[in-house]
Amino acid sequence: DKNGNLIYLYANHKDEQYSYIEAATSKGYNVLLMDGQLDVAMVSMLEQKLEKSRFTRVDSDVIDNLIVKEDKHQEVLAADKQEAIAVAFKSQLPKMEKVEFNVITQALGENAVPVMITRSEYMRRMKEMATIQAGMSFYGEMPDMFNLILNSDHRLVKKVLEEEENTCQAEVTPIQIEMDSVNKQRNELTDKQKGKKDEEISTT
Known part of the structure; x- marks a missing residue:
């Protein structure tokens, strides 16, 4: 990557992770298949x-974040639009016990997939280690957390x-107009009170 680290991309199920493997190979990367029972420990x-x-599973993030080659200043949605579309998608997600989704938007290119589900490499590895190593049961009890990534470039x-x-x-x-009016009045009042002492400010 840009910091000189050698990143080993790997998958543990070539069929279930096909789209992630395809995204990596399309960038010219090779992906290791590590589907053995002891591969997590190895x-x-x-x-x-x-x-x-560093070893990173191909489905832990979008490929450009797994191996960062250079700093990119991507065009991103305005904060209010990101929140709006996140709420829309969250409202359609199924309710599952001990499963949480974090909906985020990223500019991945108009030819990339519209939606991706990724899982933190660290949390996934800790939960997997909890099944084979004593003293790590705490991680096994934590909810499964996933990122639902929306490609803001996709049509x-x-x-x-x-x-x-x-x-x-x-x-x-109408609500926005009312909020703008209230904010304008508040700003005007703040400007009038600048430089005045508390006893000089009218409370009526």
Whole structure:
């Protein structure tokens, strides 16, 4: 990567992780298949022995974040739009016991998939180690946490956001106008009170 670390990409199920493997190979990377029962422990051991090296499963993040080649200033959605589309997708997610989804948006390119589900390498590895190593049961009891990544460049995600904005505009616009008016009055009042002592400020 850009810091000189050697990143080993790996998968433990070539069929279930096919789309992630495909994304990596399309960038010119090779992916190790590590589907043995003891491979989780072996990965940790190798990381301790190999300097400036890290093993990362292909489904733990989008490929550009797994092996960062350079700092990129990607065009991102405005914060209010990110929140709006995250709420829309969260409302459609199934309720599952001990499973949590964090919905985030990233600009992945219009030809990339519209939606990806990833899982933190650290948390996944800790939960896997909890099944084979004594004293790590705490991690096994924690909920499974996933990232639902929305590709803000994809036409389908853009369409969902556009339809949501059009649907909500009639209700949101009057509220926004009222909020803008209140904020304007507050700012004017703040400007008038600048430089005055507490006893000089009128409370009526």
